[in-house]
Amino acid sequence: MTLDPSTTAPKPLHSQCSNKPFADAQALMEMRVSKFNSNVARALEAMDEEMAADPSYAKPDETAFVSLQDQLLVCKVYETKISVYIKAFKLDEAVHATSVSLFKRFYLHQSIFNHDPRIILITCIFLAAKAENSYIPLSDFLLKVPQSSRPEKEAVWEKELIVADTVGFAFTVQHVHWPLHGLFLDLQTFYATKYPLLDQRKTALNSLARIYARARELSQIATCTDLQLTHWGSQIALGCFLLASTEQGQNARSDFEQYLSFRISWVDTDTLVGLHEKLGQVTDAIKAQKEFEDMAKDANSLL
Numbered sequence: 399m400t401l402d403p404s405t406t407a408p409k410p411l412h413s414q415c416s417n418k419p420f421a422d423a424q425a426l427m428e429m430r431v432s433k434f435n436s437n438v439a440r441a442l443e444a445m446d447e448e449m450a451a452d453p454s455y456a457k458p459d460e461t462a463f464v465s466l467q468d469q470l471l472v473c474k475v476y477e478t479k480i481s482v483y484i485k486a487f488k489l490d491e492a493v494h495a496t497s498v499s500l501f502k503r504f505y506l507h508q509s510i511f512n513h514d515p516r517i518i519l520i521t522c523i524f525l526a527a528k529a530e531n532s533y534i535p536l537s538d539f540l541l542k543v544p545q546s547s548r549p550e551k552e553a554v555w556e557k558e559l560i561v562a563d564t565v566g567f568a569f570t571v572q573h574v575h576w577p578l579h580g581l582f583l584d585l586q587t588f589y590a591t592k593y594p595l596l597d598q599r600k601t602a603l604n605s606l607a608r609i610y611a612r613a614r615e616l617s618q619i620a621t622c623t624d625l626q627l628t629h630w631g632s633q634i635a636l637g638c639f640l641l642a643s644t645e646q647g648q649n650a651r652s653d654f655e656q657y658l659s660f661r662i663s664w665v666d667t668d669t670l671v672g673l674h675e676k677l678g679q680v681t682d683a684i685k686a687q688k689e690f691e692d693m694a695k696d697a698n699s700l701l
Contacts, residue, residue, distance in 0.1 A: 419628050423679075426627055430506060434466045437509040469510050476515045477501060477622045478694055483523055486542050489532050492573055495621050496526035499571045502627065504564050513557065517549045521557040529569035574617045574626075577635035582610045585639075588657045605650055612642035616684055619691070623683040629676060636673075637680025644681075 420426040441463070449455045464472075477498055484494045500522040505515070520543060527534055536551055543549075562569075585606055593599040616638040620626075625634050636658070643654040662670065 419626070419630065421628075423624065423628055426624060430466060430470075433507050434469065434509060437512065438463055441509075441511065464509075464511055469505065472510055472515060473501070473505050474622075474690065475694065476519050478691055479519065480523065480622075481618070483519075483543070487523070487527070487534060487539070489523075489527060490530070491575055491618065492530045493523070493526045493532050494618070495573045495575070495626075496530055496569070496571045497523045498621050499626055500526055500561060500565055500569075502624070504561050506627070507564050513560070516547055517553050517557055518561065520547075520549055521554050521561050524554060525558060525561060525569070571626075572631045574620060574631045574634045574638070575614070577632040578610075578613060578617055578638060581635055581639055582606070582613075584661075585654075585657060588660065589653070592653070592656070602653070605646060609639065609642045609646055609650060609654075612645060613638040616641055619687050620680065620684050622691075623687045625680060625683050629680060633673070633676050634680055637677045637684070640677050641681045641684060 420429065442457075445455075445457045449457050480497050480501070481494060484490075484497070487493075501519060504513075504518060504522065520540075524534075524536065524539055527539075536554060540548055540551065540554070586603065589602045589606060590599060593602045613635075617634065620634050620638060625637075629637075639654060640651070643650040662673070665673070
């Protein structure tokens with residue numbers, strides 16, 4: 399009997415086996431450019447058909463379309479509104495993460511000039527609530543949407559199937575919250591070994607509790623970045639803990655780095671360097687997103 403080589407291969411630094419993310423931000427952008435150009439081409443083709451059927455139809459120039467950068471900015475602004483709706487609907491963080499995932503994946507393939515992001519946003523939250531076992535009847539759901547942004551029920555029903563089809567009916571999202579909680583539990587075991595004296599252990603565990611609370615806050619910020627499209631949930635969780643530990647001080651960061659070295663001591667040097675590069679990308683993305691959200695709040699306060 400011979401062993402299958404695939405069963406003896408080194409295990410990857412993650413446990414998720416589906417919905418593999420893009421290799422990096424460049425690969426993600428290349429996909430976005432390709433899909434956006436394809437959408438523009440289809441729109442221009444439809445306009446040519448309209449002009450052929452109606453000679454009086456004035457076809458706009460291609461420059462009249464919004465740019466990809468404009469679309470990304472519009473989507474980014476709408477994504478920051480999801481957390482507001484989640485609080486209003488009293489839904490949990492899982493619904494928030496799934497809503498953002500559906501919205502991002504939808505506009506990875508579609509365009510804002512074909513689908514109104516105001517309606518798509520509501521549709522994604524409604525779908526996410528059902529997917530995460532937090533169903534709210536659509537009539538009750540829409541009552542909590544401000545009148546100025548409230549779509550008709552028929553509009554949501556129409557977009558619901560379009561969103562589902564665009565994301566391939568894949569509603570299961572590997573949230574960062576699960577690996578984040580797993581890290582918290584595993585770190586407690588590590589601290590118990592590192593600090594055998596009771597007083598030291600209590601101090602370390604109290605510090606760890608603060609770090610975990612902050613890491614959860616950071617994970618909420620990370621959810622609205624593109625990290626979920628380019629990184630595994632376990633990598634995002636590690637990055638959140640690394641940034642939270644750094645904010646707590648040098649001792650806390652040193653403890654976390656020791657834990658990381660202990661847990662992945664079997665990894666070769668190149669893989670280890672790659673992991674630290676990924677964690678650096680996570681922390682940079684979270685900081686950039688935080689700056690954007692603060693800027694958005696300041697802009698809204700001036701309106």
